[in-house]
Amino acid sequence: MLKPNKIDSERKKKGKKKKINSWIAHLFDRRRYITFLTGCYSCRWKFRKWEKTKLGSCCCTRTEQVFCAFLTISFVMSVIWLFVWLEISNEYFGFDWVVFLGTGFWFFWSIVFLSLSGILTAYSSLLLLLAFLLLWEQMELYLHWCHKILILLVILLCSFFFFLVFRFWKDKWLTAGLSLQIFAPYLHMGFITVMVLLSWPVAFYVARLEREVRIRRYKTTCYEKEKLKKCNIFTRLRALQLATGLPFLLILACLYLIPLGIYSPCIQEKEDLGPKPVFFGHRGAPMLGPENTMMSFEKAVEQEAYGLESDVFLSYDGVPFLMHDYDVRRTTNIREVLPKAAFNHSSSFKWNFLATLNAGEWFVQPWRKPFYDMKTLSEADKKKARNQSIPKLYELLQFAQKKKKFVIFDLNGCPPKHPFRNAFVRQTVKVILDSKIEQHLIFWLSGHDRAYVRHKAPGFQQVGRLYSVERLTKENISIINVDYKRLFFSGLRHYKAANITINLYIVNEPWLFSLAWCSRINSVTTDNISLLRRLNHPHYFMTPRDYMLIWLLTDGVSAVFIIAVFYFHWWREMKKEKALETSSLPTDCESISLPEEEGESHETVGLSVNPGRTAERPWTLAALHPALAKGGKKHEGTSHFVVASMKSPNHVQKTVTPLMATKHDVKPTVPTQTLEHTQAPTAETTKVALPQMTSPTLKEADAPAMPSVVVHHPEKQTQETPMAQSSKETFLTI
Structure with missing residues (x-):
C-alpha cells in the first residue's frame, strides 16, 4: 500500500497539473489553432476532424509533394534576392537614374523593388512556416490553388529579377559578393543560431522515429508471419532518420569549419589599421544641396571634404559647365522653358541659354528628391536651393582655389558636328589655366590627349583608371580612380605593393566605407559625406584573437546546447517508450x-x-x-x-x-x-x-x-x- 504522505503528494501534483492544463486550455484553444493553420494554408476555415498522419507515412499526395518542393524553392530564391537587393543599397541612386532615363519619370523604384522583395520573402516564409506547423501537428498538407499560383508567380518573378541583373547589371553581383567579406563572420554566427533553433524539431523528429522503430519492433517479435511483411517500415523509418539527421549534422559541421576559409579585411590587428580615407564630394554634397551647383560644393566644404568631384560638358560656344546627364531635363526646368528641346544633348545649347535655367527647384520638390533617406532641408536651404543655376567650371575652380580643395572631374566628349568635338580637351585646359588655380590641386582624369596636357600643364596630377601596374608605371601615373566593385576583385594587393594611390567611387554605405578603411584605401568619392565623416572607427572591425574567441565560443556553446537538446528528446522518448511498455494492455503477443x-x-x-x-x-x-x-x-x-x-x-x-x-x-x-x-x-x-x-x-x-x-x-x-x-x-x- 502507498503511504499517506505519498498519496497526498501525488494528489497535490495532479491538482497542479489540472490547474496548469486548465490555464493552458484557457489561453490556447487547439481547435481554433488548427482551424487557423488549415484556413491560412488550405483556405478551409471550418473545423473538421482531420486524421493524423502516421509517423513514417507520407504527409500528402504526389501533387502536394511537388508544390511543397516549389514552396521551398520560392523561399530560397526570394531570400537570396532580398539579400542581394539589400546589399546593393549603395547603388539605389544609380538604379533610379537608369529607370528615369528609360521612363522619363523620377521615382524611388529601388525602394519599390525592396518592398516587393520583402513581400515575396515574407509570403513564402509564412507559407513554409504554416506547412511546418501542420506537419508538427501530423496534419495532411493541402495547399490551396491560390497559393499554388502565387508560389509559381514568386518563382517566376525572382527568376526574372535574376535574369535582369545577370543581363544588364552584372557588376552588382560583385557588390553582393563583396559584402560577404564584411558580414561573413556575423552571418556565420547567425547561421549557427538558426541551426540551434532547428535542432529542437530535428531532435524531436529523430527521437520520435527511433521510438517508433523500437515499439514496432517490440510488437512484431511475436508475429513471425507479419514480421516479413512489415520489415519495409523499418527501412522507411531509418531512411527518414538518416534523411533528417545526416544533412543537419553535415551542415552544422560545415558551419563549424567555415571560419577556416573566411577572409575579411576588417579582421586584423589594431596597429595594422590604416588611416581613415579622405572624401571627395561626389557632385558636391548631393544630399544637402542640388548636385553640381555651387550650393552643393559649399555644403561639401562645410563637411570637411578633401576634394570636389564633378562632371564637365562644353557648351556649343565652348564654355565648360557642370552637368552629369547627357540632357538637362532631370536637374533643370527645361521642360517648362523649352519642352521641345528637353531631350537634346547637354552640349547642344549655348551658354547664354543654359545660364537662364533653374538648377535647384527640382531638389526642393518632395517627389523628386534624389535620395530616399536624405534629411529635410531647412527653410533657408530651400530658399537658397530654389535660386541655384548651372555653374561654369571656372566658378568651381575659383572656389576650390579659395578653399584649397582638390578638384577631380569627368570630362565628357562633344557630340558630332559640335565645334569643339576635337578640341574639347585643349579648351578645358585653357579655362583651367586661366582660372589661376594651383596646378597640383587638379586631378586630371581624362585619358584623351594626355600628352598635350602633360606638356601644357605639367603640375596636374595625372589619374588613371583600372590599368595594369605595368601600364601605370610606363605612363608615370601614381593615382587611380576606380569603381569599388572591380578593384577588390582585380588585384588590390598589386596596386598597394606598387605604392599606387587609390580613390574609390561611389561609396555611400558605412559598411562599404569600413571595408575601404580596413583595406587601406586612400580616398573615396561619396554622396553621403555627412554620415561617413562621423565614423571614427570602421564598423565590424575585430582582431584575429577576438574573432577566434567568438568563433570557438559560438561553436562550443551551440554544440553543447544541440547535444543537450538531442539528449533531452532522446531521453524523453525513451521514457515514453518504457512507460508505454509497462502500462500497455496485454495483447496476444504481450505478457x-x-x-x-x-x-x-x-x-x-x-x-x-x-x-x-x-x-x-x-x-x-x-x-x-x-x-x-x-x-x-x-x-x-x-x-x-x-x-x-x-x-x-x-x-x-x-x-x-x-x-x-x-x-x-x-x-x-x-x-x-x-x-x-x-x-x-x-x-x-x-x-x-x-x-x-x-x-x-x-x-x-x-x-x-x-x-x-x-x-x-x-x-x-x-x-x-x-x-x-x-x-x-x-x-x-x-
Whole structure:
C-alpha cells in the first residue's frame, strides 16, 4: 500500500497539473489553432476532424509533394534576392537614374523593388512556416490553388529579377559578393543560431522515429508471419532518420569549419589599421544641396571634404559647365522653358541659354528628391536651393582655389558636328589655366590627349583608371580612380605593393566605407559625406584573437546546447517508450504483468490471454475479487489460480489435488481423486495457456498466504467433462 504522505503528494501534483492544463486550455484553444493553420494554408476555415498522419507515412499526395518542393524553392530564391537587393543599397541612386532615363519619370523604384522583395520573402516564409506547423501537428498538407499560383508567380518573378541583373547589371553581383567579406563572420554566427533553433524539431523528429522503430519492433517479435511483411517500415523509418539527421549534422559541421576559409579585411590587428580615407564630394554634397551647383560644393566644404568631384560638358560656344546627364531635363526646368528641346544633348545649347535655367527647384520638390533617406532641408536651404543655376567650371575652380580643395572631374566628349568635338580637351585646359588655380590641386582624369596636357600643364596630377601596374608605371601615373566593385576583385594587393594611390567611387554605405578603411584605401568619392565623416572607427572591425574567441565560443556553446537538446528528446522518448511498455494492455503477443504493492513479495506470472477478453484496466487482486484478498473464500464453479513464486528452482509435476473442506462449507467433505491431465488445456476450453509445470499436493496448513486469483470461464461451464461435473469443488492449484 502507498503511504499517506505519498498519496497526498501525488494528489497535490495532479491538482497542479489540472490547474496548469486548465490555464493552458484557457489561453490556447487547439481547435481554433488548427482551424487557423488549415484556413491560412488550405483556405478551409471550418473545423473538421482531420486524421493524423502516421509517423513514417507520407504527409500528402504526389501533387502536394511537388508544390511543397516549389514552396521551398520560392523561399530560397526570394531570400537570396532580398539579400542581394539589400546589399546593393549603395547603388539605389544609380538604379533610379537608369529607370528615369528609360521612363522619363523620377521615382524611388529601388525602394519599390525592396518592398516587393520583402513581400515575396515574407509570403513564402509564412507559407513554409504554416506547412511546418501542420506537419508538427501530423496534419495532411493541402495547399490551396491560390497559393499554388502565387508560389509559381514568386518563382517566376525572382527568376526574372535574376535574369535582369545577370543581363544588364552584372557588376552588382560583385557588390553582393563583396559584402560577404564584411558580414561573413556575423552571418556565420547567425547561421549557427538558426541551426540551434532547428535542432529542437530535428531532435524531436529523430527521437520520435527511433521510438517508433523500437515499439514496432517490440510488437512484431511475436508475429513471425507479419514480421516479413512489415520489415519495409523499418527501412522507411531509418531512411527518414538518416534523411533528417545526416544533412543537419553535415551542415552544422560545415558551419563549424567555415571560419577556416573566411577572409575579411576588417579582421586584423589594431596597429595594422590604416588611416581613415579622405572624401571627395561626389557632385558636391548631393544630399544637402542640388548636385553640381555651387550650393552643393559649399555644403561639401562645410563637411570637411578633401576634394570636389564633378562632371564637365562644353557648351556649343565652348564654355565648360557642370552637368552629369547627357540632357538637362532631370536637374533643370527645361521642360517648362523649352519642352521641345528637353531631350537634346547637354552640349547642344549655348551658354547664354543654359545660364537662364533653374538648377535647384527640382531638389526642393518632395517627389523628386534624389535620395530616399536624405534629411529635410531647412527653410533657408530651400530658399537658397530654389535660386541655384548651372555653374561654369571656372566658378568651381575659383572656389576650390579659395578653399584649397582638390578638384577631380569627368570630362565628357562633344557630340558630332559640335565645334569643339576635337578640341574639347585643349579648351578645358585653357579655362583651367586661366582660372589661376594651383596646378597640383587638379586631378586630371581624362585619358584623351594626355600628352598635350602633360606638356601644357605639367603640375596636374595625372589619374588613371583600372590599368595594369605595368601600364601605370610606363605612363608615370601614381593615382587611380576606380569603381569599388572591380578593384577588390582585380588585384588590390598589386596596386598597394606598387605604392599606387587609390580613390574609390561611389561609396555611400558605412559598411562599404569600413571595408575601404580596413583595406587601406586612400580616398573615396561619396554622396553621403555627412554620415561617413562621423565614423571614427570602421564598423565590424575585430582582431584575429577576438574573432577566434567568438568563433570557438559560438561553436562550443551551440554544440553543447544541440547535444543537450538531442539528449533531452532522446531521453524523453525513451521514457515514453518504457512507460508505454509497462502500462500497455496485454495483447496476444504481450505478457500480463501483475504490479506489486508495497509490503507484498509476490512475483508476476506471464499469462497469454486473448485480446478480445482483455480488461481495460490493469489486473489487481482486489479488483478481481475483493473477498479473496481478505479471507480467501472458495466458491463452487470457479477455478482458482494461485500465483506461486517464480524463484523456486524445483520442478513439480502437474497434478490436480482436492482441497480439504472447512467448517464454513455446507456440504460434508467428499474426497476427490487426483486428476492427471495428459495434455495442457486448449484455448477453446479455458482461454488460458498454462505453463508446463506441476504442483505438489498442498495441505490446508501449508496453503500459501497469498490469496488465489479467481477467473470465471463461461465457456468451461458448457464444455465440462464428466469428471469435472462430478467434482464442483475441485481447484486447480499451481
